[in-house]
Amino acid sequence: MSELSKLTISGARAKLRAKEITAVELTQSCLDAAAGADALNAYCAHTPEIATEQAKAADARIGAGDAPDMCGIPLGIKDLFCTKGVKSQAASNILDGFKPEYESTITTKLWDSGAVMLGKLNMDEFAMGSSNETSAYGPAINPWRREGSDAKLTPGGSSGGSAAAVAADLCLAATGTDTGGSIRQPAAFVGITGVKPTYGRCSRWGVIAFASSLDQAGPMTKDVRDAAIMLEAMAGYDAKDSTSANLPVPNFESMLTGDIKGKKIGIPNEYRIDGMPAEIEKLWADGADMLRDAGAEIVDVSLPHTKYALPAYYVLAPAEASSNLARYDGVRYGKRATLQSGEGINEMYERTRAEGFGDEVKRRVMIGAYVLSAGFYDAYYRRAQRVRTLIKKDFDDVYASGVDAILTPATPSAAFGIGEMKNADPIKMYLNDVFTVTVNMAGLPGVAIPTGMDANGLPLGLQLIGRPWEEGDMLNIAYRLEQSAGFVSKPNKWW
Ligand code: GLN
Numbered sequence: 001m002s003e004l005s006k007l008t009i010s011g012a013r014a015k016l017r018a019k020e021i022t023a024v025e026l027t028q029s030c031l032d033a034a035a036g037a038d039a040l041n042a043y044c045a046h047t048p049e050i051a052t053e054q055a056k057a058a059d060a061r062i063g064a065g066d067a068p069d070m071c072g073i074p075l076g077i078k079d080l081f082c083t084k085g086v087k088s089q090a091a092s093n094i095l096d097g098f099k100p101e102y103e104s105t106i107t108t109k110l111w112d113s114g115a116v117m118l119g120k121l122n123m124d125e126f127a128m129g130s131s132n133e134t135s136a137y138g139p140a141i142n143p144w145r146r147e148g149s150d151a152k153l154t155p156g157g158s159s160g161g162s163a164a165a166v167a168a169d170l171c172l173a174a175t176g177t178d179t180g181g182s183i184r185q186p187a188a189f190v191g192i193t194g195v196k197p198t199y200g201r202c203s204r205w206g207v208i209a210f211a212s213s214l215d216q217a218g219p220m221t222k223d224v225r226d227a228a229i230m231l232e233a234m235a236g237y238d239a240k241d242s243t244s245a246n247l248p249v250p251n252f253e254s255m256l257t258g259d260i261k262g263k264k265i266g267i268p269n270e271y272r273i274d275g276m277p278a279e280i281e282k283l284w285a286d287g288a289d290m291l292r293d294a295g296a297e298i299v300d301v302s303l304p305h306t307k308y309a310l311p312a313y314y315v316l317a318p319a320e321a322s323s324n325l326a327r328y329d330g331v332r333y334g335k336r337a338t339l340q341s342g343e344g345i346n347e348m349y350e351r352t353r354a355e356g357f358g359d360e361v362k363r364r365v366m367i368g369a370y371v372l373s374a375g376f377y378d379a380y381y382r383r384a385q386r387v388r389t390l391i392k393k394d395f396d397d398v399y400a401s402g403v404d405a406i407l408t409p410a411t412p413s414a415a416f417g418i419g420e421m422k423n424a425d426p427i428k429m430y431l432n433d434v435f436t437v438t439v440n441m442a443g444l445p446g447v448a449i450p451t452g453m454d455a456n457g458l459p460l461g462l463q464l465i466g467r468p469w470e471e472g473d474m475l476n477i478a479y480r481l482e483q484s485a486g487f488v489s490k491p492n493k494w495w
């Protein structure tokens with residue numbers, strides 16, 4: 001029975017529909033796997049009662065012949081999603097004990113389609129980070145290790161718990177969110193598929209906000225087919241999110257033909273960054289060769305403003321975060337600090353925020369308040385917004401020239417060690433997002449796919465960036481790349 005948690009969504013769907021297995025058995029296998037994996041610290045809450053109840057309901061639906069694609073599929077949910085009656089803390093102490101009275105639109109859609117919630121997944125605090133080390137729950141651990149070493153590695157961030165849980169088969173798939181790379185970088189660090197949809201494709205309602213103009217939720221799955229299936233279930237117009245796009249959601253899975261003949265794939269010159277490891281260069285060149293062999297045309301393209309993306313992101317994202325996080329004041333949600341006698345409301349705000357937020361969140365709130373302040377707004381915030389427009393224009397120009405998708409590395413390195421960046425300048429950590437952050441700035445869809453290994457036996461991923469709203473086409477190219485790369489490795493179980 002414990003083997004069932006290793007299934008893909010599509011594999012489980014076939015077995016469920018053929019009545020070879022039940023959703024209750026499948027769910028139990030995942031619950032057992034999750035309960036036995038404390039060493040990975042991937043889950044921050046287990047919800048076995050909800051899971052069992054939802055699995056029984058799914059079995060009844062399947063028995064009645066009403067089995068949507070996600071029916072009976074056990075999922076882990078990133079702690080950034082509000083789940084009714086279940087602790088939702090964005091891995092922060094400031095939301096200590098917060099149990100929402102409502103369910104996010106995305107999780108509502110997933111439960112309506114019959115999916116099963118196994119629990120909440122660890123992450124960087126308020127999704128700020130690239131290694132899961134800023135979590136109030138402590139870091140999630142990558143199930144992969146370097147060959148011949150038992151050093152603990154990061155699964156990336158901020159969706160690190162989601163990445164670790166999917167890679168270690170502690171669920172069939174997971175939700176993630178991506179503001180600057182938080183789905184794609186962790187997916188690449190653990191050898192799974194992660195999709196950041198076009199901005200507006202998936203509702204942000206009920207997803208705890210980090211930087212609202214950049215945040216998008218997406219699926220983290222064991223393969224590209226599963227990503228297509230799960231994205232369709234998550235996507236769609238929502239009147240409760242004013243930035244949600246009122247566009248039909250295609251059947252993404254039916255677009256996975258593997259036929260990419262005549263597709264034009266752009267290779268952006270500016271992504272060849274100084275000091276890029278040779279193995280990443282090779283991975284990228286190999287990926288381009290695979291697509292060429294499959295009939296695509298590979299063309300050089302230029303995205304000249306790429307080098308300004310990371311600095312502009314680290315002005316805009318903190319600015320929006322400082323505003324979004326102003327609501328955590330000790331009055332409305334979660335934690336309230338204990339006051340000394342004679343202290344009043346100001347001390348209550350100050351103490352609550354000082355005790356409740358971790359260092360990285362405080363750093364971002366301070367940077368955000370600074371760049372938005374009267375004397376500096378034009379010099380930083382307004383200028384960063386202009387840069388953002390230019391970055392978007394770079395992509396518009398490339399796509400207007402007939403390019404269908406852009407191929408880049410997903411990350412500048414393989415997974416690094418827990419604590420390895422502790423004494424480094426924070427900028428070093430921020431560099432993790434150098435290939436992913438442009439995609440958020442331009443609101444485009446992106447997918448990370450595992451395509452190779454580094455010299456230490458760790459997974460490496462490539463990224464495809466699609467045209468706006470063309471997730472189906474992007475996933476089909478990713479599907480072809482997945483077939484050509486043939487990445488099937490799994491971490492050796494040590495936990
Ligand atoms: N690592 C980036 C940051 O720390 C991106 C995070 C994210 O995408 N949520 O801001």
